[in-house]
Amino acid sequence: MAVATRFGSSLPAPLRTPGARTALVFAVALALPFVGHNGGFTNFLADAGAFVLLALGLNIVVGFAGLLDLGYAAFFAIGSYAFALLASPQVNVHWAIWPQGGIHVPFWVLLFVASGIAAVFGILLGAPTLRLRGDYLAIVTLGFGEIVPQTFLNLSQWTGGPNGIGSLDQPTIGSYKFGFDPLPYYFMVLGLVALTVWLANNLRASRLGRAWMAIREDELAAAHMGINTTTTKLAAFAIGASFSGLAGCALASKLQLVSTEQFQFQVSVFILAMLVLGGMGNIPGVIVGSLVLSALERFILPQATNFLHGLGFASIDLSNSRFLIYGVILVMMMLFRPEGLIPSGQRKAELHAAEDDTTVAGHEQELYTEAIR
Amino acid sequence: MLSSPRRPVALGAALAAALGIVLGSTLAVPGPAGAASVVKIGVDLPVSGADATNGIPTRNGVMLAVEQANAKPLPGGLKFEMSALDDAVQGVHDPAQGAQNVKTFIADSAVLGMVGPFNSNVAKAEIPLTNDAGLVQISPSNTNTGLTKGDDAKKLRTSHPDVNTYFRVCTTDDRQGAAAATFARKLGLKKAFIIDDNETYGKGLADVFEASFAKQGGAVLGHEHITKGQQDFKALLTKVHSASPDMIFFGGTTASGGGLVRKQMADVGMRDIKYVGGDGISDEEYLKETADMANNSYYTVAAPETSKLASAKAFVSAYHKRFGSNPGPYSANAYSASQIIIAAVLKGVKDNAGKLPTRLEVRQNVAATQNFDSPIGKIGFDRNGDTTAPILSFYAIRNGKAQFINQLNVKD
Amino acid sequence: MDVFLQQLINGLSLGGIYALIALGYTMVYGIIELINFAHGDVYTLGTFFSLAILTLLGVTGIVTGPALIVVVAVTILGAMILCGLTGVIVERLAYRRLRNAPKLAPLITAIGMSFILENLMLYWHGPSPIPFPAVIPNPAVGLGSVTIQAKQIMVIVLAVVLMVVLQVFVYNTKLGKAMRATAQDKDAAQLMGININTTIALTFLIGSALAGAAGFVSGVYYGSTWFLNGFAAGLKAFTAAVLGGIGNLAGAMLGGFLIGLTEAMTTQFISDQWSNVVVFSVLVLVLIFRPTGLLGESLPNKV
Structure with missing residues (x-):
């Protein structure tokens, strides 16, 4: 804490504690939809917030535990489909409690159920594969990421196949219905982001969090220190997957639809690019x-495309180039700033350790500082 | 450790910068219309990537209708504007993007009606939104049956089950698939193997064809679904060949495999087997891709053959003059859809003594459309929002060129 | 039974293409333990380069007589050289700096390079599938009740020949010896006077050149190409390399043929829509139960 105060000494007095700064960020976030005066902007904020949830979840796996998961969208898909099947007329049952047909578990219950189901699949995939070397694990998750959406597409008698599942239930609070206005969804997503930030922060500082980082740095050494690497890695997979279940519920209920196009490999890379750009392992960075x-x-x-069109470059469409831009971001960041724009000091030290052995000393110092904090 | 004290400041600066980017970009977002006399027609079509070959000529149809409307004297300085958004993400139409676009239109009070979407699965994401907002939308090309009829359609009208905001000027897959089956039977084909692209449009069409072909006495030997981006169809076609069909029905588009499947039929000795599809393979791209294998292909289009229709001649020449190319298969549909919205707005202005109508009034006027003269014939809407003049055309490819064979009014 | 034999031929020809791509994966992995994610896209680039060369030569259809040999030789060599150079450039730009970084880092740049190459191809020829000239006359040879096309024979023969040539190169030449030494221990190899950078660049050159050959072959075989083909093909070829035992050249080819067969047989006996799921399930299962592959030796975790 003392350290944090010293860090913050250049800021105005009320902002000198991390808690105060976090509170300020959330206050600004609460006010944002009223600045834009525009439904489109609120809509964007709600979606962006859901992607923050996804990025925070992937950060647990990739950033904290150092396990490269290239199929994260698969867990997002599982969470979303779990929600869709349990909150829509899709399943062909007619039970007295839901006269409209189908299953309609209340949204707030499903938030836990869907993230729980995603977590279970995280464990199911993780249990046999987590002993694999890092790059093999990446490929297994990538394969899994291809299998899951294709399977949902093929099982059309249950999942609606290419039509997806529509008419999903919207959240309600008492008699208030969320409807199609993005604003309540934004506030809900913001609440979920606050919850996950709080969780991720506490996890990072916990025994489990330190075990993750130990594994990330040197798995063999961690194992020799008495860390059960398998359960520790499984925990990362499960918790990371559960965050994607939350995001799945939020996005699916807002969009009223899940379909397999939403969970392709590009989505996994999009989320990975967020981590690489912001700073793997560092929550504000992510x-x-x-x-x-x-x-x-x-x-x-x-x-920018409109601007270029205005200048006479009518054939350029930058929106079409965004995957090129993500590619460039991934390459440039890993080459020149692997720790991200807003790095966690510890991760930075690891990533630069190979270039300059002297930083290891600083890195140890930092670990020590963190331990005594 | 020396660099550490700077970290929180950098962090704060970066957060501020990020917020700045987000906020800065909102200012550039189109806000509510400045002048009350501008009426926008939202257009949601896939105009980038693989779908652009369909989307751009279709959007051009809207552009032409809007330009022609503005060229005439309009009451009280009224001006129509096209507000076009793209629902393709990385080259593929995306329901989520379509829903975002519709939300953008809903947020813009100057938008009184919209044309789109092109693809049925995008429509599924959009209809609940326009239904809630009371914004009328007319699709030029959605053929999926469940969008307007039966329980599926009811599920989409979530906010106001009794108010329909979704209309279309083309006919539906149940009619198109059934007509294709009738057509195939008339060609004397008895044994069909069905392949579809496992997308909403393709699978829907193929399913209807399957049921209808069997009902009309044909034998369905099998039904397989291909995968997006699949390149090798030799194993699949070997399987098909071993069932010895006299035709293959393909449900899907050229881009989703319709061209490649036909092309590779040559490799497994099925050069002379007839290949029947829907409007998804009715584009130039198909002819280019299949080259010498294009012959022996047949397809339906859920629109009249424009060159055969007197009212279409003026449209085709105006389109050619404006864009320097022939209209796409759905340009005339989009043009007609826009004309219907424009007419509905103008009627509203007249009824309100010069004041702009509300979205619901525009919707009301669109729903009441009957015998509307358009390049695709006289259009009216039934209770479901489907056209009362469902015309289907049949084409065959001979000597590498599409030839119009027949057209059919499939009123049911 | 006839259908089974016919599908065997289909599977082997499809597998031949995977095998050619898998050789590149396995070589690069063998020497620097990197899954060169961009390799599948280099393969697609091979079809694009071939198409460009054929266009330059004015070839739009089937070529016959002596001209055929010239056209095929020029196009294949051209595609191999251009792809080989692309591979070397990719290595120089995106991987060399990260040779000693944590494994995650070059894997992420590899994904980035893959996206960059895909989008460059998107700009080059647009988003639709592109027709590719037939080039080779394609008579079908009847063998009892099954038929083999000339194109299918070409794919299978070329895959086997290139694998054998590569095997000879790696095990019987000085450069091959340098590659093997570098794969075993970079530092020791360097002390023995081997130029590590050159050797690794050479590996990328050869692996990518093979992808270029595969590109030409697949263009002719399918009669079309598309900017995103490399993703699925690359992933399946990687599966093949893992199945055969990564780092093992003969294994890569064996794996390629097995994956091709798996795909064809799934289509015949289950359904086309499940073929990708089955292939990727094979990948997951092999990695779980036999990560060393069929012909691979066990790779201990490096300490």
Whole structure:
């Protein structure tokens, strides 16, 4: 705590504690939809918030535990489909409690159920594969990420196949229905982001969190220190997957639809790019990276395209180039700033350790500082 | 450790920068219309990537209708504007993007009606939104049956089950698939193997064809679904060949495999087997891709053959003059849809003594459309929002060129 | 039974293409333990380069007589050289700096390079499938009740020949020896006077050149190409390399043929829509139960 105060000494007095700064960020976030005066902007905020949830979840796996998961969208898909099947007329049953047909478990219950189901699949995939070397694990998750959406597409008698599942239930609070206005969804997503940030922060500082980081740095050494690497890695997979279940519920109920197009490999890479850009392992970095890429996709590229069209370059469409831009971001960041725009000091030290052995000393110092804090 | 104290400041600066980007970009977002006399017609079509070959000529149809409307004297300085958004993400139409676009239109009070979407699965995501907002939308090309009829359609009208905001000027897959089956039977084909692209449009069409072909006494030997981006169809076609069909029905588009499947039929000795599809393979791209294998292909289009229709001649020449190319298969549909919305707005202005109508009034006027003269014939809407003049055309490819064979009014 | 034999031929020819791509994966992995994610896209680039060369030569259809040999030789060599250079450039730009970084880092740049290459191809030829000239006359040879096309024979023969040539190169030449030494221990190899950078660049050159050959072959075989083909094909070829035992050249080819067969047989006996799921399930299962593959040796975790 003392350290944090010293860090913050250049800021105005009320902002010198991390808690105060977090509170300020959330206050600004609460006010944002009223600044834009525009439904489209609120809609963007709600979606961007859901992607922050996804990025925070992937950050647990990739950023904290150092396990490269290239099929994260699969868990997002599982959470979303779990929600869709349990909150729509899709399943062909007619039970007295739901006269309209289908299953209609209340949204707030499903938030836990769907993230729980996603977590279970995280464990099911993780249990046999987590002993694999890092790059093999990446490929297994990638394969899994291809299998899951295709399976949902093929099982059309249950999942609606290419039509997806529509007419999903919307959240309600008492008699208030969320409806199609993005505003309540935004506030709900903001609440979920607050919850996950709080969880991720506490996890990071916990025994489990330190075990993750130990594994990330040197798995063999961690195992020799008495860390059960399998359960520790499984926990990362399960918790990361459960965050995607939350995001799945939020996005599916807002969009009223799940379909397999939403869970392709590109989505996994999009989320990974958010982490790489912002700073793997660092929560504020991940949030900023996620917001920047969402804004890039929704506003900056279309605006820049319009600008270029105005200059007479009518054939250029930058929106079409966004995967090129993500590719460039991934390459450039890993080459020149692997720790991200807003790095966690510890991760930075690891990533630069190979270049300059002297930083290891600093890195140990930092670990020590963190331990005594 | 020396660099550490700067971290929170950098963090704050970066957060501020991110917020700045987000906020800065909102200012550039189109807000509510400045002048009350501008009426926008929202257009949601896939105009980038693989779908652009369909989307751009269709959007051009709207552009032409809007330009022609503005060229005439309009009451009280009224001006129509096209507000076009793209629902393709990385080259593929995306329901989520379509829903975002519709939300953008809903948020813009100057938008009184919209044309789109092109694809049925995008429509599924959009209809609940326009239904809630009371914004009328007319699709030029959605053929999926469940969008307007039966329980599926009811499920989409979630906010106001009794108010329909979704209309279409083309006919539906149940009619198109059934007509294709009738057509195939008339060609004397008895044994069909069905392949579809496992997308909403393709699978829907193929399913209807399957049921209808069997009902009309044909034998369905099998039904397979291909995968997006699949390149090798030799194994599949070997399987099909071993069932010895006299035709293959393909449900899908050229881009989703319709061209490649036909092309690779040559490799497994099925060069002379007839290949029947829907309007998804009715584009130039198909001829280019299949080259010498294009012959022996047949397809339906859920629109009249424009060159055969007197009212279409003026449209085709105006289109050619404006864009320097022939209209796409759905340009005339989009043009007609826009004309219907424009007429509905003008009627509203007249009824309100010069004041702009509300969205619901525009919707009301669109719903009441009957005998509307358009390049695709006289259009009216039934209770479901489907056209009362469902015309289907049949084409065959001979000597590498599409030839119009027949057209059919499939009123049911 | 006839259908089974016919599908065997289909599967082997499809597998031949996977095998050619898998050789590149396995070589690169063998030497620097990197899954060169961009390799599948280099393969697609091979079809694009071939198409460009054929266009330059004015070839739009089937070529016959002596001209055929010239056209095929020029196009294949051209595609191999251009793809080989692309591979070397990719290695120089995106991987060399990260040779000693944590494994995650070059894997992420590899994904980035894959996206970059895909989008460059998107700009080059647009988003629709592109027709590819037939080039080779394609008589079908009847063998009892099954038929084999000339194109299918070409794919299978070329895959086997290139694998054998590569095997000879790696095990019987000085450069091959340098590659094997580098794969075993970079530092020791360097001390023995081997130029590590050159050797690794050479590996990328050869692996990518093979992808270029595969590109030409697949263009002719399917008669079309598309900017995103490399993703699925690359992933399946990687599955093949893992199945055969990564780092093992003969294994890569064996794996390629097995994956091709798996796909064809799934289509015949289950359904086309499940073929990808089955292939990727094979990938997951092999990695779980036999990560060393069929012909691979066990790779201990490096300490």
